[in-house]
Every structure is written in structure tokens, then in C-alpha cells.
Amino acid sequence: MNRSFTSFFIFFISLSIWAQAPQKLNSVEIYEQIQKLNFLGKVLYLAAHPDDENTKLITYFSNHYHAQTAYLSLTRGDGGQNLIGTELREKLGAIRTQELLAARRIDGGEQFFTRANDFGFSKEPNETFAIWNKDEVMEDVIQVMETFRPDIIVNRFAHNTPGTTHGHHTASAMLNLEAYDIIKHKPKRIFFNTSWWFYGSQEAFDAADKSNFLAINSNVFYPLKGKSNNEIAALSRSQHKCQGFGTLGTRGDEIEYLELLKGDLPNSNNLFEGIDTSWNRVKGGNEIGKILYEIEKNFNFGNPSVHIPNLIQAYDLIQKLEDSHWKEIKTKQIIKIIEACSGLFMEAIADSETITKDS
Structure with missing residues (x-):
């Protein structure tokens, strides 16, 4: 777990240096992001x-x-x-x-x-x-x-x-x-x-x-x-x-x-009827779903950080997905969630609003 967290943290840092205005999600917003993470x-x-x-x-x-x-x-x-x-x-x-x-x-x-x-x-x-x-x-x-x-x-x-x-x-x-x-x-x-x-x-x-x-x-x-x-x-x-x-x-x-x-008209008003939108949609997604559905079901609004170990575990499994399309999408989503759950916040402030090339 320590090695996984270190790898993730380095990857997260490399993404964050390009961020302009970091999002600060509250617990409800984090929960909604988990719901999106679990819908394919x-x-x-x-x-x-x-x-x-x-x-x-x-x-x-x-x-x-x-x-x-x-x-x-x-x-x-x-x-x-x-x-x-x-x-x-x-x-x-x-x-x-x-x-x-x-x-x-x-x-x-x-x-x-x-x-x-x-x-x-x-x-x-x-x-x-x-x-x-x-x-x-x-x-x-x-x-x-x-x-x-x-x-x-x-x-x-x-x-x-x-x-x-x-x-x-x-x-x-x-x-x-x-x-x-x-x-x-x-x-x-x-x-x-x-x-x-x-x-x-x-x-x-x-x-x-x-x-x-x-x-x-x-x-x-x-x-x-x-x-x-x-x-x-x-x-x-x-x-x-x-x-x-x-x-x-x-x-x-x-x-x-x-x-x-x-296409075919759904029998109900469910737009996605007949379309697998669960983690079972992707090969290897079943184990990821077991972890993430449990987090969604028992989400701790008072202390989202308790879910970080399981989120890191799910992150590692996502990296093993053969489906590169969903792997890329869900990697970005879960990184955002882990960042929010950790309360990690970084902001770079410059002394000047302008810069001259090669100066």
C-alpha cells in the first residue's frame, strides 16, 4: 500500500503543477463524483x-x-x-x-x-x-x-x-x-x-x-x-x-x-435500458466495482479521508484494465476524488502577474 500511495502521489503532483484554479469539493460533491465514477x-x-x-x-x-x-x-x-x-x-x-x-x-x-x-x-x-x-x-x-x-x-x-x-x-x-x-x-x-x-x-x-x-x-x-x-x-x-x-x-x-x-426503443423510460453501465462493462471491472460500490453505499460525509486506502486500492486495479478507453477516463475521475478526500491543496502564487520569456 505504501508503494502504491507513493506512486499515486508522484503522479498526482505531476498533474497538479499544471492546474490553474484548484477545485475545492465538499463532502456532497465528493459523493456525487463517486456516483459518476461508478456509472460507465x-x-x-x-x-x-x-x-x-x-x-x-x-x-x-x-x-x-x-x-x-x-x-x-x-x-x-x-x-x-x-x-x-x-x-x-x-x-x-x-x-x-x-x-x-x-x-x-x-x-x-x-x-x-x-x-x-x-x-x-x-x-x-x-x-x-x-x-x-x-x-x-x-x-x-x-x-x-x-x-x-x-x-x-x-x-x-x-x-x-x-x-x-x-x-x-x-x-x-x-x-x-x-x-x-x-x-x-x-x-x-x-x-x-x-x-x-x-x-x-x-x-x-x-x-x-x-x-x-x-x-x-x-x-x-x-x-x-x-x-x-x-x-x-x-x-x-x-x-x-x-x-x-x-x-x-x-x-x-x-x-x-x-x-x-x-436502435431499439427501451421498454421503460430508462434511457440506458439494455446497456451495462456498471463496472462489469469492462474486463477486470468486477473487483473494482466491489470496492467502489461499497464506498458509495457507506460514504462517510463527516470524514471522507477514511476512504482513501480503498480508493488507492481501486486506483491500482484501474491501472491494470486492458480497456484503455475506460482506464483513462476512470483514472482521471478517481484521482480527482482521492485529491478531494485527502484535503490536499496546493497553490502557487507569483510575485508578478506578468513574465518575460528567457528572463
Whole structure:
């Protein structure tokens, strides 16, 4: 155990020297990270622009399921308007990029982009593809999917209604389905996050055939956070300040609809039905799960440091995993947890805020 701890500590130090603003997790946040550590499932939400994403679903996937959740925005929003300043084009894209990153820090998701340029409004996806260079953007989408390897992908927009909305929107959905046919690590399911808006009216939506839909009551309450799903999502949504977005959080039932596009429809409203999201998913994961599920079950909120020996033991077993994909992900997660449980805090303070090269 001493040798293992020493090896881990040296590895941790090597990572920490690159840190900018160390996170200081409280016991509840550590526990939530352990829940994420014990869930081996991923969701990718895909759309065209910053602020296209449904923060309610991203929040739900990340905090209710504890899934590793990401939003792929094909553009950085350079072509939009700016309600809080004079910055436009590339400068606006930089602002909206930071707003997206701020939103993900709140709702628990990750953020991806492609090289697609938000050149302004277009009506048809073919026009969009001509300006974007479809092949290049497709390469980026495929790279994200192959690297992230989602079990579930959710389109924000419909792929089969060209000319009815922004060409960027339709193009984003079309690229997703085309990429599905190419990628090696295919998701189990692809959904379209539909609503009455896409049907033109609530009446038309109510009359629609929903036999291929999942209806999810996403506005659950999180006792450990003291907030509802929508209250967290509203804080995330409100980060899109340059677009004038700001919403109030609510409590009570709220239904989100997911229309199945690829894969099999779950028999229940469990998005991950039929997908092994336990440690049994990876060869050699069973012993890791025995250790970590016990920590989750009997977590000591008053003194998280008591779990460090078992966490180190699990860390050592993770290093022996043959599956390099999950090994890398779970190594990063468990290091963060051990750091937080130990109360170890390091901060470097410079005498000057500027430095001259070779000085």
C-alpha cells in the first residue's frame, strides 16, 4: 500500500503543477463524483450553435443518471448578435465559447466543437454544407464520436425537414445520422429531442403518433443539491448572456420527449435500458466495482479521508484494465476524488502577474 500511495502521489503532483484554479469539493460533491465514477455510460447532445442545447436534458443526464454527458456544438456562434457589447464575428465566437463552458460547469456536462463557421442564417442544409465544407465538418463530428464513444446521442433538431428551420440546424442532425453509418463505435440509440414546436402547435403535437417516443419527466429534485433539475438547468441556460438568455428555475413535473431514430426503443423510460453501465462493462471491472460500490453505499460525509486506502486500492486495479478507453477516463475521475478526500491543496502564487520569456 505504501508503494502504491507513493506512486499515486508522484503522479498526482505531476498533474497538479499544471492546474490553474484548484477545485475545492465538499463532502456532497465528493459523493456525487463517486456516483459518476461508478456509472460507465455516456450521452452526447448534438446541435449547431451555442444556446441550441437543451440544458434541462444535459442536467438530467449528468445529475440524475450520473452519465458522462457532453454537448457538441458544431459552431461557436460567430454569426449571432451581441446584446451586451460590440464584439461580433470571431470576438463574439470567443465570448459564446466561454459562455458554453460556463454553462457546462453548472450542469455537469462537457463541451465539444467542430471547425464549422457560423456564417449567418441559411435556409437549406445544402447551402450550409457548401459553405462549411461538409467533408471537413463530418471529419470533426466523427472524431468527437469516436473519441467520446457515446452510448446515446440526442439530436436537438430534425434531420428530415429541410427548409423549415435554420439550415445549420437541419445540417447538424443530418451529419449525426450520416456519421452513425461510418463510425466504428456506434451508439446504442439515437434520439431526436422533439416537442410541440416542431409540429407547429400543441394541438398538432398532442394528436401525433408517439409510439416511438420516450416521455421523460426530467424535472426531478436532487435532495443533496437542494435544487430541482430545472433550477440547475436555468442557471446553466442563463450563462448565454450575450444572447439575452435568462430563465427562472421551476419545480414540478416537466416532460421531455425523445423520438427514436436509431436502435431499439427501451421498454421503460430508462434511457440506458439494455446497456451495462456498471463496472462489469469492462474486463477486470468486477473487483473494482466491489470496492467502489461499497464506498458509495457507506460514504462517510463527516470524514471522507477514511476512504482513501480503498480508493488507492481501486486506483491500482484501474491501472491494470486492458480497456484503455475506460482506464483513462476512470483514472482521471478517481484521482480527482482521492485529491478531494485527502484535503490536499496546493497553490502557487507569483510575485508578478506578468513574465518575460528567457528572463
